[in-house]
Every structure is written in structure tokens, then in C-alpha cells.
Amino acid sequence: MQTTEKTIADELREWEQRTLLPFTERRPESREVFRTQGGAALERVYTPAHVEDVDFTRDIGFPGQFPYTRGPYPTMYRAQPWTMRQIAGFGTADDTNERFRFLIAQGQTGISTDFDMPTLMGYDSDDERSEGEVGREGVAIDSVDDMLDLYAGIDLEKISVSMTINPSAWILLAMYLVTAEERGFDRKKLSGTIQNDIIKEYIAQKEWVYPPRPAMRLVRDSITYSAEHLPRYNPVNVSGYHAREAGSTAIQEVAFTLAAGIAYVEEVVKAGIDVDDFAPRLSFFFVSQIDFLEEVAKFRAARRVWGRVMKDRFGAKKPESMRLRFHCQTAGVSCTAREPLNNIARTAIEALAAVCGGAQSLHTNGYDEALSIPSEPAMKIALRTQQILADEVGVIGTIDPLGGSYAIERLTTDIEKGCFDYFAEVDKRGGTIKCIEDNFFQMELADAAYDLHRRKEAGERHIVTVTKYRDESANPHVELHHVDEAASGRQLARLRKTKETRDAAAVQAALDEIVRVAKTDENIMPATIAAVKARATGGEIIKALRPVFGTYVETPVF
Amino acid sequence: MPIKVLVAKPGLDGHDRGAKIVARALRDAGMEVVYTGLHQTPEMIVNAAIQEDVDVVGVSILSGAHMTIFPKIMTMLSEREVDDIAVVGGGVIQEDDIPKLKAIGVREIFNAEASTQDLIDGIERIVAETGRDRTRRASTGSAQGAPAR
Amino acid sequence: MIGHRVHRDLARAISAVENGITDYRGALAQFAAFGGPVRGDRRADVIGITGPPGAGKSTLVDRLIEGFRADDATVAVIAVDPSSPFTHGAVLGDRVRMQRHAGDPGVFIRSMASRSAGGGLAPATRDAVRLADEAGFDIVIVETVGVGQVELEIVAVADVIVVVTVPALGDGVQAIKAGLTEIADIFVVNMADRPGANASAVDLKHMVREGKRDIPVLQTIAQDGTGVSELLEVLNAKRNGDDTNAVRAVRxxxxxxxxxxxxxxxxxxxxxxxxxxxxxxxxxxxxxxxxxxxxxxxxxxxxxxxx
Known part of the structure; x- marks a missing residue:
């Protein structure tokens, strides 16, 4: 039977003919296609006809309820705003401790630690490979003595502490536990997060020591140990930030991150732990890029996809296992070295996207991000930006404020679909680890990065003051973080002191024990904790295990 | 003959996005690009430059260690009598350091704002300027160090 | 002892030949590293490594370097990567996998763009091999492009040819059927810890039995070095054996x-x-x-x- 009722799609076509066409004939649009940063073409206008496949109850629903599109909790920021967690780290433990105390005094509610490259890569400060990099991009931590000073005067039962560290994460976790123990804190009350996401290292960030399979075992051991001993601690922070910063699309950021999440869950389940015993402690980390709409949709899609993966793929029963919680950082690559104060505006918009997308914690970049590690004034403005969002803007009053927007719902559903397409491809290729070994993610990422770069150079995406509105007069001067060239010397002295005062035989025995355990399938955490307590350094532990685990060499793809 | 470039990534950090995009763009401009991989020491870079006999070494540094790494590379190139290989840099290098790097012989610094075309043009210009003839050292130097059979 | 000057001169001689500035004999005469008159007899043993892309050829070469160095033999590697047929540019990434030998003066690694030559080698590869020989290296390893086709050019250059494949490459064995049995002296099934490795090795052995020559089929895991000592043993035996391949190379x-x-x-x-x-x-x-x-x-x- 022929219906005479016009559908919205009919109305849209009519509008295009009657209103749009005559208009564009007089005054054409500035571009034929408008794309998101991730490369998806945007419709001119979105209507209910564009979201016919989206079902409110099934796909959107309510906050704190499956599929968690609108948020992991039913009250969200109405209970309390997100955790404002500015990362900090430079020089020696004492230097960084001072910055932490400054940030806490300014109202920061969590702390987050950036380590220097040698610590991240498992080299001690006195290693030849560390020269020029000790305490430069983060804080140098060689032994537990350093960590004791790093968090001195901070109540570890009250303040949640995040540590951005990966291939050597299990050692730093051990140091954190020994620190807590020696200062008399209860392990069960420790809250915080360690990044410990080795998969994205092979995909994007490229900080690695061992090959993927032994590295996965170390992650597994730290997750299972935490499941048993650290009820409030997040032992892995599955991260998409780095892939996106390296040039991935928004879909790839979510898809690769959740594919990594799937691999960790499989690994731990294989070790005989029930999924609901550890999945609630998995946490995630995404970037908030400058493309506001796409980013809000991305955060919503990530929650929905993870909810479905946990429920359908792993048969999780607890709601806590299905709700994705994430930390967010504004995009370092979106910041420019030219006219750096403009970065304050970029960062504010990115932070707003994170908040509209329902982030649990947030780091806002300093305006000097493209130039150096942040100065104190830059960090203060970045923190104030978050405080303005929480206390002045008014977006905390209603949950998922952009939910129901035709555009946002369409983009959310498209990103979700893109993720499941990737999962199918990854499964077909033999799983996440196999895909890393075969360079699948790396090649997808390299292609996307090159494409983004070409689109930028072709003028499709502009960067104000760099590719447009360029002002050739001198760059306004901003005071940068001053690299303390003496810090490395001070750190070497600290390390010498630790090495001189410890019991060398006990250290050797502890290292031998780690090597023994590494060759078995026992959990490596207890032996590592014992070694750290005996004042073995991170570099020593990493080195002792190289003969057992091997060293990773990448096959670069372009 | 194609220009041959070594794209080198020293330091412990893994920020290879720029280096790889550069490698790909130079290839698309018809150059032969040798990529070293991550985490290279200055000695590894110089050895690769010699063995590959490149016209230009492009060093990408984002770790802040450029004032440690560039001087080592320049000294080693000169010690091994291959200082006709041009060295350029890129990455995050603070304005104040650029004159210091040029003073020790680094030919050009391409910061994050440089387009790939700037880079291609820059490298072509440098190679034309040096007019480097790879056979230049043909008859200089003694046979010292030649292998004993 | 091979010094830095030898590396430099060999590298520049290869460039000169590669870029048509001089020919092989001219290069020999020009560069100090070659120490005088041209010698006619080749003395280095030349090992060819060929096989489909993703078979782990570079990693295997890295392990072979390690093995030969342990016996004090000096090693030069010529690794060929494809040039773009459109721009003629190339990204040469093979040395990444061999970087732990970068500081060893007894190891020389040179990447070559194929410059649109077919057959798996670059036009100047043959001369580069001879120059490396003249420069005094005991062993020269040539790694072919490895773009999937059968790469026969290696026959003219190498004394011993190792054909590398992996179990996961469904058409790996197929490619070998398409002609590599003709040139292989040794088959290696690399990544032998992957499923299907034994089956691939059995397939290959079966195929070898149908042919005229006796070709060993070995399994390796280049990543951790498993099986590499067996490969070295076979290679060393071939190096010390008769030069039967000279006939093949000349033909x-x-x-x-x-x-x-x-x-x-x-x-x-x-x-x-x-x-x-x-x-x-x-x-x-x-x-x-x-x-x-x-x-x-x-x-x-x-x-x-x-x-």
C-alpha cells in the first residue's frame, strides 16, 4: 500500500531541492567535504533519519546502566567532579615532590607521575645509555629510596597516585608497595593507577624492553597480584592516547585500545582468574583531541563497545566489569610552538570535550607543551582551566549533555561499528598479540598518520598561526621550564649512596630469585617486591631478566 | 643519481612519528632513505652513515638530549674522516640551541612547523651546495687498516 | 683487522659503482682500502638469503652474523630493498634488525635499493659483493628483495643459497614449488614455533625427494636463535665443500x-x-x-x- 505520509528522509530531500540548492547556486559552500580529524565525512545536517538504526533503550539508555553509553555512574559529576590530575615529573625525586605539593596546594585532587626516559626504558641513571636523559623529561627513579622521597609527605591512603610507566611497570609497582609498607600505609587502602599497558608500546609509544609474550606475562602477573592484594588499585591503564598522538584516527584509537583490553582479559582469564574478579579494576586512557564533536562521540562509543565486549564476549556478570572508566589528557600534538598562549584555548576546548564525554580524571596540558615540559605557571593555568569548567561553566549539572544530538549519536554509532570491524579483522588474523607481531596495527597506524599529515599539508585541516594566520613577527616570549643540568649529577650521587649502603649479597640473592621465578610460571611480583626491598635497582632487575626474556627489536613499517 | 639519506632516531624515547613521516615523504620525493630504527647511540648512527655512504644524516630528537647527541655525532664524523656527510636535525629543539648546533656544523634544523616540502627542498639544496662527490676521497688516505689475509 | 677506513672506502666504492661513476675495476683501483692490484680470484664465501616477505630474512641474517662472528669470521651484508616503480625512491629498513652489530668493525652492513631491477637484486649488487670480497671480508651475505616472486638473480652471485619461508605464509610453499627448488641449497622454515611448521617442513622434504639434489630442510626461530647453530653447521660444511655451484652460477x-x-x-x-x-x-x-x-x-x- 502506498503511503502518502512524508518521511523525514523525504523532507530532507525536499529541503535540499527547495532551500539548499537555490542558496548554494548563489553562494557555494567553502568546501565540498568537511571531514572530522579522523577522516570521516560529516553530513551537512543530521536529522532523525540519520539515526534510525539507533535505539534509545538498547544503545543510549541511562548513565550507570548497560551499555553505559552515557556514563559509568548514575550521578557522574553531580556527586563530585572528575579527578583533576596534572602529571608532573622532572629532575630528582625531591624536585618532583616539591611540584606535587604545589599542585595539591592549588586544589589538585590526584597526583600523576612522569618518569624520565631511562626509568621508563629500564636503565639506571648511571648506565651509559642514560647520558643526557637523566631527570630531563620526567623524574629519575632508580631504587625505592628515590620513590620514598618522591611521595614524601603525601598521604597515600587519601591521595590517589598515578604512575605513567610501562615495560618496567611491575618494578615500579613493587617500589610503590614497598614505599607504602615502609611508611606504614595499608595496602588495601591504596588507590591509584599504573599505566602498565605494554601492548600500546609496540603499537605506538615504542617504549619496550622484552618481546610481547614475556612482556604480557609481566602485565598478567601484576594484574593477578593486584586482584588479590590491592582492591582499590588499577593495575593497568589501557591507553589510546599514544596511538592517537602518533597519528591514528579516532576509530583506531578506540579500537586498538579495546583490542588491547581484550588481550589482557584473555591473558588473565587464561591464568584461571574469574573475569569479574579483576575486570572492575581495568581502567582506560584516551586523548581529548581538538575535534570536539568527534571526541565526545568517541568517549561515548568506547563505553558502549567495552560494555558489549565484556558482556557478550567474556560473559561478565558484574556491572562494574562492564563499565569503562577512563583518564583523559588533552592533545599534546594539537599544541603549537608558535604563539604558545593560544594553546590555552585549544586545551580548554579539548577539556570541555572530555567533560562532555564523561571522563573520570583529566590532565590539561600546559601552554608550553610544544616547547618543553611544563613550567609552574603553565601548569597552574592548566589546572585553573579544569576548575573553571567544574565550577563556572555549568556542564556538570546534567549527565551526557550532548546525548540525543543527531550528529553525536550518528558519530557514536559509526565509531562503534568501526571498532567491531577492527575486532573482527584482529580475530581473523589470530588475535591482538599476533597482530602486533605481524605489524598489523603498526601498518594501519602508519597509513593513517601519513594520510593525516597529507591532509594537513593539503590545507584540509588548518592549524592557526602555523598554516593559517601566520604572524612572522617574533614569537611572544614565554618563560619555559628551566632544565636543571645539575639534577643528573645529584641523581648519580643518590644512586651511589643507595648502592654503597645496601647489602650486596642480599641484592644478588634477590636478583637470582627473580631469574629463577621468571623461568617458571609463578607470579613474579613477590620476588620483585623482595628485590626492591633489598634496594635492587630497576636497571639491575631489567638486566637480570634479559637473558631469560630476550630483547625486542621492531620491524619498522612506514 | 638519487640522494641517499639516513633517518636516525637517537635517544631512549619512542617518538618516531616524525621520523617515519619524513622517511616516507623523502622516499616519495625519489630519495633512497635508510631508516636506523629507534634508540640509536651516536656511534651506531655514525657507523650506519659510513657504511651506507649517505649524503645526508637526518637526526630526529624529541628527548631534549640534542646538546649531548649532536656534538658526539659531529666529532665522530670528523674523526672518521667523513665530515663531508651533511647533518641536519629535527624534532623539538629550542630556539636558543639552534645557533649552538649550527656552530658545531649541523647544517639545518627543521622544527615541527617545517613542511615535508621544506625538508625535501632543504635536503636538495644542501646536497647541491656540498656538491658531494662520493668518490672524492678516492685516492686519499693510506691503505692503513686494510685487512691482512 | 678491518678498520673504519676500510668501511668508508668500501662504502664509497659501492656508491661509485652503484651510481655509474666508475666500474668495478675502476673502483678497485681508486680506493685505498683494496690495497693495490686487482685480484682475480674471489675469496669470500657468498651466502644468498631469499624468500617471501615477512619470512624473517633480516632477523635470520642477524643471527648468522652473530654465529660467524663467534668464529672470528668477518661479515659483510648487502641487503636489497625494493625501489618504488613510480618515484624511484626507497625506504631501506633491513639494518634495523641487525643493529646490535653496528659497533663491530668486523661487520659491514649496506642497504641497496633495487632501482627497479627485477630478479631480487640491484644492478650493482654483484659488484658490491666483489668489492666487499676485495675489502677483505670472509663472508658476504646477500639478502634479496623478497617481494614474493622467485628471485633468480641470486644464483649468479651466491655460492650457497638459503631459501627462507614461514609456516603461516599459506602460499610460501607454493612459491617454492614455482621454482625455488631449482636454486635452493638449504631450505629454512623460520618461525618454527608457529602452528604448521612441521607440516611445512614435511611438505618441503617431500618436494626435495622428488628432485635431483639433496637439499637439507631446517627449522629455525630466528627471534630467539633456535636452530641457527644447525644452519651454521650446514653452511660451514657447504663453504668448505666443493664449489659445485660455480657451474650453476656460470651457466x-x-x-x-x-x-x-x-x-x-x-x-x-x-x-x-x-x-x-x-x-x-x-x-x-x-x-x-x-x-x-x-x-x-x-x-x-x-x-x-x-x-
């Missing part, structure tokens, strides 16, 4: 030169007035394609082949 080289010469003559013939006249008639539809081919083939002095 190949003679055929190749004859083919090159025939192509050169054909192109020259096509440039003549007579040929142009034939092609004009083809253009004006006075001749069919087959007639034109027959007429041109007659000018070359060969039989007509068009059907």
Missing part, C-alpha cells in the same frame, strides 16, 4: 648475458627505419598485430612466433 650468468644482449638487439632493431615502416602500417590498419610481429621478428633474424 646462469652466460644465459643472463645472452638474454640481455638479445633484448639490446631487439630494441636496436625496433629503432630502425624498416621497423618504423612496419609499425606505421600497423597503425594504418594495413597489417594485423600478428603480421607485424612476424615481420619484425624476421628482421631480427629469428623465427616468427606469433600465433
Amino acid at each position: 646462469f650468468e652466460v644465459v643472463r648475458r645472452a638474454r640481455d644482449e638479445a633484448v639490446r638487439r631487439a630494441l636496436a632493431t625496433l629503432d630502425t627505419h624498416d621497423a618504423a615502416a612496419v609499425l606505421d602500417r600497423l597503425r594504418d590498419h594495413e597489417l594485423t598485430r600478428n603480421d607485424a610481429i612476424d615481420a619484425l621478428a624476421l628482421m631480427l633474424g629469428g623465427p616468427a612466433h606469433a600465433h
Whole structure:
């Protein structure tokens, strides 16, 4: 039977003919296609006809309820705003401790630690490979003595502490536990997060020591140990930030991150732990890029996809296992070295996207991000930006404020679909680890990065003051973080002191024990904790295990 | 003959996005690009430059260690009598350091704002300027160090 | 002891030949590293490593370097990567996997772009191998492009040819069936910890039994070095054995030169007035394609082949 009722799609076509066409004939649009940063073409206008496949109850629903599109909790920021967690780290433990105390005094509610490259890569400060990099991009931590000073005067039962560290994460976790123990804190009350996401290292960030399979075992051991001993601690922070910063699309950021999440869950389940015993402690980390709409949709899609993966793929029963919680950082690559104060505006918009997308914690970049590690004034403005969002803007009053927007719902559903397409491809290729070994993610990422770069150079995406509105007069001067060239010397002295005062035989025995355990399938955490307590350094532990685990060499793809 | 470039990534950090995009763009401009991989020491870079006999070494540094790494590379190139290989840099290098790097012989610094075309043009210009003839050292130097059979 | 100067001179001599600045003999005379008069006899053992992409050839080469160095033999590696047919540019990434030898003066690693030559090698690879030999390296390893086709050029260059494949490559064995049995002296199934490794090895052994020559089939895991000592043993035995492959190499080289010469003559013939006249008639539809081919083939002095 022929219906005479016009559908919205009919109305849209009519509008295009009657209103749009005559208009564009007089005054054409500035571009034929408008794309998101991730490369998806945007419709001119979105209507209910564009979201016919989206079902409110099934796909959107309510906050704190499956599929968690609108948020992991039913009250969200109405209970309390997100955790404002500015990362900090430079020089020696004492230097960084001072910055932490400054940030806490300014109202920061969590702390987050950036380590220097040698610590991240498992080299001690006195290693030849560390020269020029000790305490430069983060804080140098060689032994537990350093960590004791790093968090001195901070109540570890009250303040949640995040540590951005990966291939050597299990050692730093051990140091954190020994620190807590020696200062008399209860392990069960420790809250915080360690990044410990080795998969994205092979995909994007490229900080690695061992090959993927032994590295996965170390992650597994730290997750299972935490499941048993650290009820409030997040032992892995599955991260998409780095892939996106390296040039991935928004879909790839979510898809690769959740594919990594799937691999960790499989690994731990294989070790005989029930999924609901550890999945609630998995946490995630995404970037908030400058493309506001796409980013809000991305955060919503990530929650929905993870909810479905946990429920359908792993048969999780607890709601806590299905709700994705994430930390967010504004995009370092979106910041420019030219006219750096403009970065304050970029960062504010990115932070707003994170908040509209329902982030649990947030780091806002300093305006000097493209130039150096942040100065104190830059960090203060970045923190104030978050405080303005929480206390002045008014977006905390209603949950998922952009939910129901035709555009946002369409983009959310498209990103979700893109993720499941990737999962199918990854499964077909033999799983996440196999895909890393075969360079699948790396090649997808390299292609996307090159494409983004070409689109930028072709003028499709502009960067104000760099590719447009360029002002050739001198760059306004901003005071940068001053690299303390003496810090490395001070750190070497600290390390010498630790090495001189410890019991060398006990250290050797502890290292031998780690090597023994590494060759078995026992959990490596207890032996590592014992070694750290005996004042073995991170570099020593990493080195002792190289003969057992091997060293990773990448096959670069372009 | 194609220009041959070594794209080198020293330091412990893994920020290879720029280096790889550069490698790909130079290839698309018809150059032969040798990529070293991550985490290279200055000695590894110089050895690769010699063995590959490149016209230009492009060093990408984002770790802040450029004032440690560039001087080592320049000294080693000169010690091994291959200082006709041009060295350029890129990455995050603070304005104040650029004159210091040029003073020790680094030919050009391409910061994050440089387009790939700037880079291609820059490298072509440098190679034309040096007019480097790879056979230049043909008859200089003694046979010292030649292998004993 | 091979010093830095040798590295530098060898590298520059290879460039000179690669870029047509001089020929092989000219390069020998020019560079101090080669220490005087040209020597006719080749003394280095040349090992060819070929096989499909993703088979782990570079990682295996890295392990072989390690093994030969443990015996104090010096090693030069010539690793060929494809040039883009469109831009003629290339990204050469093979040395990444061999970087732990970067500081060792007994190891010289050179990447070469194929410069659009077919057959798995670059036009100057053969000369580069001879130069590395003259520079005093005990062993020269040549890694072919590895783009998937059978790469026969290696026959003219190498004394021993190792064909590497992996179990996961479904068509790996197929590629070998398509012609690599002709050139392989050793088969290696790499990544032998992956499913299907034994089956692949059995397939290969079966195929070898059908052929005339006795070709060992080995399994390795280049990533952790498993099986590499067995490969080294076989390689060392071949190095010390008879130079039977010299015949094969010479035959190949003679055929190749004859083919090159025939192509050169054909192109020259096509440039003549007579040929142009034939092609004009083809253009004006006075001749069919087959007639034109027959007429041109007659000018070359060969039989007509068009059907």
C-alpha cells in the first residue's frame, strides 16, 4: 500500500531541492567535504533519519546502566567532579615532590607521575645509555629510596597516585608497595593507577624492553597480584592516547585500545582468574583531541563497545566489569610552538570535550607543551582551566549533555561499528598479540598518520598561526621550564649512596630469585617486591631478566 | 643519481612519528632513505652513515638530549674522516640551541612547523651546495687498516 | 683487522659503482682500502638469503652474523630493498634488525635499493659483493628483495643459497614449488614455533625427494636463535665443500648475458627505419598485430612466433 505520509528522509530531500540548492547556486559552500580529524565525512545536517538504526533503550539508555553509553555512574559529576590530575615529573625525586605539593596546594585532587626516559626504558641513571636523559623529561627513579622521597609527605591512603610507566611497570609497582609498607600505609587502602599497558608500546609509544609474550606475562602477573592484594588499585591503564598522538584516527584509537583490553582479559582469564574478579579494576586512557564533536562521540562509543565486549564476549556478570572508566589528557600534538598562549584555548576546548564525554580524571596540558615540559605557571593555568569548567561553566549539572544530538549519536554509532570491524579483522588474523607481531596495527597506524599529515599539508585541516594566520613577527616570549643540568649529577650521587649502603649479597640473592621465578610460571611480583626491598635497582632487575626474556627489536613499517 | 639519506632516531624515547613521516615523504620525493630504527647511540648512527655512504644524516630528537647527541655525532664524523656527510636535525629543539648546533656544523634544523616540502627542498639544496662527490676521497688516505689475509 | 677506513672506502666504492661513476675495476683501483692490484680470484664465501616477505630474512641474517662472528669470521651484508616503480625512491629498513652489530668493525652492513631491477637484486649488487670480497671480508651475505616472486638473480652471485619461508605464509610453499627448488641449497622454515611448521617442513622434504639434489630442510626461530647453530653447521660444511655451484652460477650468468644482449638487439632493431615502416602500417590498419610481429621478428633474424 502506498503511503502518502512524508518521511523525514523525504523532507530532507525536499529541503535540499527547495532551500539548499537555490542558496548554494548563489553562494557555494567553502568546501565540498568537511571531514572530522579522523577522516570521516560529516553530513551537512543530521536529522532523525540519520539515526534510525539507533535505539534509545538498547544503545543510549541511562548513565550507570548497560551499555553505559552515557556514563559509568548514575550521578557522574553531580556527586563530585572528575579527578583533576596534572602529571608532573622532572629532575630528582625531591624536585618532583616539591611540584606535587604545589599542585595539591592549588586544589589538585590526584597526583600523576612522569618518569624520565631511562626509568621508563629500564636503565639506571648511571648506565651509559642514560647520558643526557637523566631527570630531563620526567623524574629519575632508580631504587625505592628515590620513590620514598618522591611521595614524601603525601598521604597515600587519601591521595590517589598515578604512575605513567610501562615495560618496567611491575618494578615500579613493587617500589610503590614497598614505599607504602615502609611508611606504614595499608595496602588495601591504596588507590591509584599504573599505566602498565605494554601492548600500546609496540603499537605506538615504542617504549619496550622484552618481546610481547614475556612482556604480557609481566602485565598478567601484576594484574593477578593486584586482584588479590590491592582492591582499590588499577593495575593497568589501557591507553589510546599514544596511538592517537602518533597519528591514528579516532576509530583506531578506540579500537586498538579495546583490542588491547581484550588481550589482557584473555591473558588473565587464561591464568584461571574469574573475569569479574579483576575486570572492575581495568581502567582506560584516551586523548581529548581538538575535534570536539568527534571526541565526545568517541568517549561515548568506547563505553558502549567495552560494555558489549565484556558482556557478550567474556560473559561478565558484574556491572562494574562492564563499565569503562577512563583518564583523559588533552592533545599534546594539537599544541603549537608558535604563539604558545593560544594553546590555552585549544586545551580548554579539548577539556570541555572530555567533560562532555564523561571522563573520570583529566590532565590539561600546559601552554608550553610544544616547547618543553611544563613550567609552574603553565601548569597552574592548566589546572585553573579544569576548575573553571567544574565550577563556572555549568556542564556538570546534567549527565551526557550532548546525548540525543543527531550528529553525536550518528558519530557514536559509526565509531562503534568501526571498532567491531577492527575486532573482527584482529580475530581473523589470530588475535591482538599476533597482530602486533605481524605489524598489523603498526601498518594501519602508519597509513593513517601519513594520510593525516597529507591532509594537513593539503590545507584540509588548518592549524592557526602555523598554516593559517601566520604572524612572522617574533614569537611572544614565554618563560619555559628551566632544565636543571645539575639534577643528573645529584641523581648519580643518590644512586651511589643507595648502592654503597645496601647489602650486596642480599641484592644478588634477590636478583637470582627473580631469574629463577621468571623461568617458571609463578607470579613474579613477590620476588620483585623482595628485590626492591633489598634496594635492587630497576636497571639491575631489567638486566637480570634479559637473558631469560630476550630483547625486542621492531620491524619498522612506514 | 638519487640522494641517499639516513633517518636516525637517537635517544631512549619512542617518538618516531616524525621520523617515519619524513622517511616516507623523502622516499616519495625519489630519495633512497635508510631508516636506523629507534634508540640509536651516536656511534651506531655514525657507523650506519659510513657504511651506507649517505649524503645526508637526518637526526630526529624529541628527548631534549640534542646538546649531548649532536656534538658526539659531529666529532665522530670528523674523526672518521667523513665530515663531508651533511647533518641536519629535527624534532623539538629550542630556539636558543639552534645557533649552538649550527656552530658545531649541523647544517639545518627543521622544527615541527617545517613542511615535508621544506625538508625535501632543504635536503636538495644542501646536497647541491656540498656538491658531494662520493668518490672524492678516492685516492686519499693510506691503505692503513686494510685487512691482512 | 678491518678498520673504519676500510668501511668508508668500501662504502664509497659501492656508491661509485652503484651510481655509474666508475666500474668495478675502476673502483678497485681508486680506493685505498683494496690495497693495490686487482685480484682475480674471489675469496669470500657468498651466502644468498631469499624468500617471501615477512619470512624473517633480516632477523635470520642477524643471527648468522652473530654465529660467524663467534668464529672470528668477518661479515659483510648487502641487503636489497625494493625501489618504488613510480618515484624511484626507497625506504631501506633491513639494518634495523641487525643493529646490535653496528659497533663491530668486523661487520659491514649496506642497504641497496633495487632501482627497479627485477630478479631480487640491484644492478650493482654483484659488484658490491666483489668489492666487499676485495675489502677483505670472509663472508658476504646477500639478502634479496623478497617481494614474493622467485628471485633468480641470486644464483649468479651466491655460492650457497638459503631459501627462507614461514609456516603461516599459506602460499610460501607454493612459491617454492614455482621454482625455488631449482636454486635452493638449504631450505629454512623460520618461525618454527608457529602452528604448521612441521607440516611445512614435511611438505618441503617431500618436494626435495622428488628432485635431483639433496637439499637439507631446517627449522629455525630466528627471534630467539633456535636452530641457527644447525644452519651454521650446514653452511660451514657447504663453504668448505666443493664449489659445485660455480657451474650453476656460470651457466646462469652466460644465459643472463645472452638474454640481455638479445633484448639490446631487439630494441636496436625496433629503432630502425624498416621497423618504423612496419609499425606505421600497423597503425594504418594495413597489417594485423600478428603480421607485424612476424615481420619484425624476421628482421631480427629469428623465427616468427606469433600465433
